[in-house]
Amino acid sequence: MDGNSQQKTIPTVYNMSSSKAREVLWALEEIADAGIKYNIVNLPRRGADTTKVLKSHFPLGKSPTVTLEHVDGEAEVTYQIIPNVLTETRLILQFISDHYTDGIWIPESEEDKARDTFFQEFANGSLLAKVNFIVTFEVIPAMLFFPLRQLTLLMVLPIRLHFMNDLTISYQILDDALSEERPWFSGKKLGLADLNMIFPMDQAVGGGYIKLEKYPKLAKWHDTVINRPAYKRALEKGGPYDLATYA
Ligand SMILES: N[C@@H](CCC(=O)N[C@@H](CS)C(=O)NCC(=O)O)C(=O)O
Incomplete structure (x- = not known):
């Protein structure tokens, strides 16, 4: 994990209205008090540019899509299949747990x-x-x-x-x-x-x-x-x- 005081990546959540991105936003807000920072780009569900913006990061063009900026200047890390891009909500949530928390969501038994x-x-x-x-x-x-x-x-x-x-x-x-x-x-x-x-x-x-x-x-x-x-x-x-x- 990155450690809250030394967050190594800043995520940007591409959030289409009424989408699964709410799970990612909820997770990030749960740990916001610990100092975890993130950006959000809100996109209207029926907006003309929404699919274009989402597809510019991942061909499927789905929400949530998350891009990562490395604070230490490291340019590109492939966590899934495209450098600095995360998709699939379950995997994004797992990434948040692994990288931005000290294991608060890991079950004890x-x-x-x-x-x-x-x-x-x-x-x-x-x-x-x-x-x-x-x-x-x-x-x-x-x-x-x-x-x-x-x-x-x-x-x-x-x-x-x-x-x-x-x-x-x-x-x-x-x-x-x-x-x-x-x-x-x-x-x-x-x-x-x-x-x-x-x-x-x-x-x-x-x-x-x-x-x-x-x-x-x-x-x-x-x-x-x-x-x-x-x-x-x-x-x-x-x-x-x-x-x-x-x-
Ligand atoms: N398997 C993906 C599904 C993502 C997904 O289907 N998102 C919907 C909104 S809930 C979407 O972006 N729909 C827009 C479209 O299909 O054009 C995940 O779990 O993140």
Whole structure:
């Protein structure tokens, strides 16, 4: 790790509105009090230049994308496949943990380490994929005009309901995993699994794809996260977020 007093790289987060970049901003705000510095470039989701800016750093043009500036003048280090560029949220969060913290997010027991790894994968795999199926079937009709919009909405309703039902199994897995002793997906303390979980959970809550009252422990986890000062600062700095309309 770089050590907080000698941060070796300054990250710049390319943050598209209503995107997964909120996880990266939340992580960086969690450690901002320790003196970790970062820059942020806010890009509107439907802005003409957004894809161009993102693609100028990585061909996929996705948010979050992070570029790194070496404070000691070291010009180029390839941490992934392009010098000084990080992509893929889970890996960006891991980089932040490895380079900007003194291990605060590393679980203390083997049991919690296994759980932390599992839920990082679950968040980015099963949960995000299923939530995004619903988002896709909502976004497509929203892009159309009368009468196509109404027709398409009717056509996709059964598909949307199918995925909503399917998601209840995932929510139950998440709810069952939480307890007084282990209130975080990373275990006894907040960690990478929690940081990776917030975007799909915010999507589910924002889009109305979950009845939180059915999952009290998951509801409490979500409420705890969204009331953390670091999370609130992340959303303020990241600009407008709307996970119902993806504006
Ligand atoms: N696997 C990537 C996914 C990133 C991603 O798909 N980001 C979305 C926003 S949440 C995006 O940039 N979409 C813009 C587009 O697809 O053009 C990650 O985990 O960071």
